[in-house]
Amino acid sequence: DTAVSQTPxxxxxxxxxxxxxxxxxxxxxxxxxxxxxxxxxxxxIMFSYNNKELIINETVPNRFSPKSPDKAHxxxxxNSLELGDSAVYFCASSHGWENIQYFGAGTRLSVL
Amino acid sequence: DQQVKQNSPSLSVxxxxxxxxxxxxxxxxxxxxxxxxxxxxxGPTFLISISSIKDKNEDGRFTVFLNKSAKHLSLHxVPSQPGDSAVYFCAASAPVGxxxxxxxxxxxxxxTVIP
Numbered sequence: 001d002t003a004v005s006q007t008p009x010x011x012x013x014x015x016x017x018x019x020x021x022x023x024x025x026x027x028x029x030x031x032x033x034x035x036x037x038x039x040x041x042x043x044x045i046m047f048s049y050n051n052k053e054l055i056i057n058e059t060v061p062n063r064f065s066p067k068s069p070d071k072a073h074x075x076x077x078x079n080s081l082e083l084g085d086s087a088v089y090f091c092a093s094s095h096g097w098e099n100i101q102y103f104g105a106g107t108r109l110s111v112l
Numbered sequence: 113d114q115q116v117k118q119n120s121p122s123l124s125v126x127x128x129x130x131x132x133x134x135x136x137x138x139x140x141x142x143x144x145x146x147x148x149x150x151x152x153x154x155g156p157t158f159l160i161s162i163s164s165i166k167d168k169n170e171d172g173r174f175t176v177f178l179n180k181s182a183k184h185l186s187l188h189x190v191p192s193q194p195g196d197s198a199v200y201f202c203a204a205s206a207p208v209g210x211x212x213x214x215x216x217x218x219x220x221x222x223x224t225v226i227p
Binding site: 004044098105 | 114144146148153154155156157158161199201205213214215216217219220
C-alpha cells in the first residue's frame with residue numbers, strides 16, 4: 001500500500017492551460033504539503049496545510065492553489081501554466097506539525 | 113536564498129568503507145535536522161534525524177552529527193553498501209506560523225557505493 005500517492009506521475013501540457021495534481025495519503029495524517037523541485041534539484045516548500053492553518057510560501061505565484069476536500073487529500077491546482085512551472089512536484093504529509101514528513105513519488109510536469 | 117547547503121553534489125565510496133555526507137546551514141532558528149534518501153523516480157524517504165539539543169544520533173549503520181556552533185551536520189554510513197547508492201538530502205526545520213514547521217532542503221549529494 002502506497003502511503004502517499006500522487007497522480008498523475010507525468011503531466012505534459014501546453015502553456016496557458018489549467019491543470020491539477022492529486023495527492024492522497026493513507027497514513028492518517030492531518031497535515032499535508034506541496035514541494036517543487038526545480039531543474040537545479042532544489043526542493044522548496046510551496047504550501048503547508050492542516051485543518052487549522054494554510055501557510056503559503058510567499059514566492060509561490062497565486063496561479064497555484066491547494067484544495068483539500070478532506071484530511072487525506074491535498075490537490076494542487078495550477079492556472080495559466082507557464083514554461084517556468086516545469087518541475088517535479090512532491091506531495092508530503094505528517095502527523096500534526098511534526099518534523100518528519102512522508103513524501104509521494106512526485107509528479108513530473110512539463111509545460112511546452 | 114538557500115539556507116541549507118550541500119556543497120558536494122556527488123560522492124563515491126568503496127563498499128564496506130565509511131561514507132560521510134556533509135551539510136551546512138545558515139539559519140540559527142533551525143531546531144531540527146533530517147536526512148532523506150531518494151532513489152530515482154521515487155519520493156524522498158526519511159532516514160534519520162536529530163534535534164538541536166543533541167549532537168549525535170545513531171540508528172544502525174547511520175549516524176548523524178550536529179555541530180551547532182559551526183552550523184554543520186554530517187551523515188556517516190558505516191559500512192557502506194551498494195544499496196545505499198542514492199541521492200541524500202539534508203533538511204532543516206524551522207517554526208513558521210502557529211505551531212507549524214517547514215522543511216528547508218539542500219540540493220542533495222549523490223552517493224555511489226562501488227562493489
